[in-house]
Amino acid sequence: MTTHDVDWIDVGRIVDIPLRGSRVVASPIGDIAVFRAADDAVFALRDRCPHKGGPLSQGIVHEHSVTCPLHNWVISLASGEATGADRGCTPKIPVRLDGDRVMIALPETMAEAAE
Amino acid sequence: MAQKLVIIGNGMAPGRALETLVARAPGQFDITIFNAEPRVNYDRIMLSPVLSGEKSFEDIVIHDDAWYRRHGITLLKGCPVTAIDRAAKTVTGADGTIAPYDKLIVATGSSPIIIPIPGHTLAGVVAYRDLDDVDAMLKAAAIGRHAVVIGGGLLGLEAAAGLKLRGMQVTVLHLMPTLMERQLDPAAGHLLEQAMQKRGIDVICRANTHAILGDTHVTGVRLDDGREILADIVVMAVGIRPNAGLAKASGIEVNRGILVDDRMHTSDPDILALGECAEHGGTCYGLVAPLYEMAKVAAATLIGDASAAYRGSVTATKLKVTGIDLFSAGDFADRKGREEIVLRDPARGVYKRLVIEGERLVGAVLYGDTGDGAWFFDLIKGDKPIGSLRDMLIFGPAFQGGAVLPPTAAVAALSDDTEICGCNGVCKGDILAAIADKGLTTLAGVRAHTKASASCGTCTGKVEALLAHALGGAYEKRTVEPVCLCTDLGHDDVRRAIREGKLKSTHAVMQALSWKSSCGCAKCRPAINYYLLCQWPDEYRDDSRSRFVNERLHANIQKDGTYSVVPRLWGGVTSPKELRAIADVADKFNIPTVKVTGGQRIDLLGVRKEDLPGVWADLNAAGMVSGHAYAKGLRTVKTCVGSEWCRFGTQDSTGLGIKLERYLWGSWSPAKVKLAVSGCPRNCAEATCKDIGVVCVESGFEIHYAGAAGLHIQGTIVLAKVATEDECVEVIAALLQLYREDGRYLERIYKWMARVGHEGVVAKVVDDVEGRKALVQRFEFSQVFAQVDPWAERVAGLDAHEFAPLAVIPFSEAAE
Structure with missing residues (x-):
């Protein structure tokens, strides 16, 4: 994906997401979990565990992973992939920081994929 | 008559010299210390943990005021020395004090270098x-x-x-x-x-x-x-610069630091110098190990022990930043005639550099993987030709001789003066001597006699390997299940470190115990959070980010991401007013399912996350509080109707249940705790399959514990029989506190009992009356901070962000 076909949407300040935590952005493609790791790195994933759809935004964030609250699957924040012996992937959402603002993008392909 | 000893400076080096002096020659000296800092002696190495909040000043004090008093030492705080008069043998303090000496120790330390750029004198x-x-x-x-x-x-x-x-x-x-x-x-x-x-x-x-x-x-x-x-x-x-000015002004020979010989004498035979202000063999030292060696020699010199000599030190150092492993030892500067062996593995973030001069290893730098540090440090200190080791040297001891050395052989290869326990400064030789002299066979024995591995516990593996090495087949290693993949330590090791090391934050625990990950994982973080809360109920603040969602949101997450809400119904008793409020809440928030639970309560299922504060506010308004149906803590106290209504009832089981629930709710425990009180041995409240149960009889109360009725089914065993309700409540509180302090995270009471043994529990909460009262006292102290209704806190706005989305993106924006 090149940047010119992406519309970045300002969803708020990074400081409004707790450290080692997550907030939800409600969107037309469903809830998006925006994570802030201990090192201030920001990630965004669909708020659905690839296993049984658990809300990843409610899991414990550790390093660059989150543990799903329903059945303890550990999902990589960077790739959306399940780690360890589990297999599955949660769609990644493009995210970047502009100063202290968190920007995410909902490409059309994503919107279609969500249908 | 005692000789007059004056010491200028009260840092770590003279502190250690004093310890040796008062131990080896009590009363031989009349000691006066001039300290420029307005306080007692403290551990300067630990300033970084004080800065990061992992320790307080009190934690790093080495000698408190009482120590000086006990040893009859005069400590002049905030009193720098302005002059030494060598002819008159006196020193003069800034306040005009003139102290005569027979022997003088100069330990003025060093000063940080301040670069004289514009603005260097500004505040800040x-x-x-x-x-x-x-x-x-x-x-x-x-x-x-x-x-x-x-x-x-x-x-x-x-x-x-x-x-x-x-x-x-x-x-x-x-x-x-x-x-x-x-x-x-x-x-x-x-x-x-x-x-x-x-x-x-x-x-x-x-x-x-x-x-x-x-x-x-x-x-x-x-x-x-x-x-x-x-x-x-x-x-x-x-950088630092030795403080040699005072000595220089008095005519003592000074180069960069104050020149000292192998016995720590300066050019004036009645004056010794040690620590960072001293220069020995052309080197000034700034690390603690050499300063301590100097201190020992200086003390020996003062009491006339001519055998001690300081020959210079090879130093090793470690960067104390969590998750970054960096170790360096010896002299690793580039110099003619030196060669290097370097191993680099960027993918693993590992770097190792060995510096070799002639046939000898003189320096080592390890980054990323510092496990072989002690071995290399030993080789450097040993100063022996490395010969044929050279080819494989950089791969560490595991690769020497072609086979991987088991840990026992690895410790066997260490020299006797290799330090095993860094916290307490215990060397291999000390540990082996203690094992032989005291006939020690267990880790606990070694800890008790040498203090090795008794503080942070990081060296536990090495101490065990030493036991195995010393005892051979006679040593049965204890097997420890690590807390998680972030550490090799078990739950008990972590708890001991929190208690003994006075660790008061998750970060401090991970730092002190060399956690392998930078911020833990979903297994260890909740466990550490609990251990800290249990140990420091008044000081530690709960870390909500280390809580499983149910405990963070005071409700149970369901498979569709909605939550269930359970208010407390004390002892299973409710009223028309409470029932009406529950019904109103269910209507108002469209709660799809209302169900009676197995613990005599009412569960509201299918509550949307954003509705939680509203549901709680309405229940609070009707006088109801959180039932902690989500908590690793007290859940319900199930009761039967007892003597108030039942024709068989022997005691007021309902009343006792309510009393217990009101007394015990709030404090966190390793796992959930369910209680029941039955009014007679017919046991309608099913008390004999609970974590803690009471069965009332005519003559009093049978206290049961360690039952289970889940994945595992197990009847309780009787802990004690008591005559009064008050005793019953006291024994149960003591039992719960012992379990809180001793149980491993997620270990239910029945598993804990199986591990520690029924007899031990009886001894502590039934037989030892004093001990029982102390347990109850600690429990009640913890309750002061824990009995806060979490719902009310949230209704009042605590962490309100949990319930609202960060942003809502409407359809139109996404469609652009």
Whole structure:
């Protein structure tokens, strides 16, 4: 994906997401979990565990992973992939920081994929 | 008559010398200390943990006022010495005190170097040297946002990490092209720089500070290239300089430091010098190990023991920043005639460099994987030709001789003076001697007699290997299940470290126990959070980010992401008013399912997350509080109707149940705790399959415990039989507290009992009456902080962000 076909949407300040935590952005493609790791790195994933759809935004964030609250699957924040012996992937959402603002993008392909 | 001994300086080196003196020659000296700092002797190495908040000043005091009093030592605090008169054999203090001496120790230490650039005298420019500096940094962190650390060496990086943990935006300015260039080559310096950046610390190398900006207080820093960086505080950590001025002024021979011989004599035979102000064999030392060696020799010299001699030290050092492993030992400077062996594995973030001179290993730098540090350090100190080891040397002891050495052989290969326990300074020889002399066969025995591995516990594996080495087949290793993949330590090891090491934050635990991950995982974080809460109920603040969602949101997550809400119905008793409120809440928030639980309560299922505060507010308004149906803590106390209604009832089981529930709710425990009280042995409340149960009989109360009725089914066993309700409540509170202090995280009471043994529990909560009262007291202390209704807190607005989305993106915007 090149940047010119992406519309970045300002969803708020990074400081409004707790450290080692997550907030939800409600969107037309469903809830998006925006994570802030201990090192201030920001990630965004669909708020659905690839296993049984658990809300990843409610899991414990550790390093660059989150543990799903329903059945303890550990999902990589960077790739959306399940780690360890589990297999599955949660769609990644493009995210970047502009100063202290968190920007995410909902490409059309994503919107279609969500249908 | 006692000789007069005067000591100038009260740092760690003279502190250690004093310890040796009072132990080996009590009463031989009449001792006076002049201390320029206005306080007692403390552990300067631990300033970084004080800065980062992992320890308090009290935790790092080595000798308190009582210690000086006990040993009859006069300590003059805040009293620097202005002159030494060698002819009259007196020293003069700044307050005019004149103290005569027979023997004098100069231990004036060193001063941090402050670069005299414009602005260096502004308020907010500090060194990193003593407690006053740390206080200044903490004050700045409390009000300011930005910190600049000048100097990317060990001390500077530790200061930067500490300030970052205090929530500041930190920039490290380093003059050289890479960090720690004295220890690391450029590639390794880059690895370190990346690791610091990953922790959110900005690093600028080749940064020549032009000026410190500000009118009266620091506001920023300007570099030579014109860049300006905001700063509310500037920390200079660019090196130290021995304080030799006082000695020089009195005519003692001085080079860079005060010149001393092998017995720590200066050029004046009645004056000794030691510590950072001393220069021995052309070297001034700034690390604690050599200073302690000097202190021992100086003490021996003073009491006339001619056998002690200081021959210089080979030093090793470790960077104390969590998740970054860096070890260096010996002399690793580039010099003619030296060769290097370097191993680099960028994918694993590992770098190792060995410096060899002739046939000898003289220096080692390990980054990323420091496990072989002690072995290399030993080789350096041993000063023997490495010969054929050379080819495989860099791979460490595991590869010598072609086979991987088991841990026992690895410790067997260490020399007797290798330090095993860094916390308590215990060497291999001390441990082997204790095993032989005292006939020790267990880890606990070694801990009791030598203190090795009794503080942080990091060296537990080595101590066990030593036991195995010494006892051969006679030693049965205890098997420890690690808490998780982030550590090799078990739950009990972690708890002991929290207690003994006075660790008061998750970060401090991970730092002290060398956690392998930078911020733990979903297994260890909740466990550590619980252990800290249990140990320091008044000081530790719960870390909600280390809580499973149910405990964070005081409700149980369901498979569709909605929640269930369970209010307390004390003892299973409710009223029309409460039932009406529950019905109204269910209507108002469209709660799809209302169900009676197995624990005599009412469960509202299918509540949307954003409705939780509203549901709680309405239930609160009707006088109901959280039932903690989600908690690793007291859940329900199930009761039967007892003597009030039942024709068989022997006691008021309902009343006792309510009393227990009101007394016990609140404090966290290792796992959930369910209670029941039955009014007679017919046991309608099913008390004999609960964690704790009471079965009332005519003559009193049978207290049961360690039952289970889940995955595992097990009847309780009887803990005690008591005559009164008050005794019953006391025994149960003591039992719960013992379990809280001793149970491993997620270990239910029945499993805990199976592990520690029924007899041990009876001895502590039934037989030992004093001990029982102490347990109850600790439980009640914990309750002071724990009996707060979490719902009310949330209704009042605590962490309200949990319930609202960060943003809502409407359809139109997404469609663009």
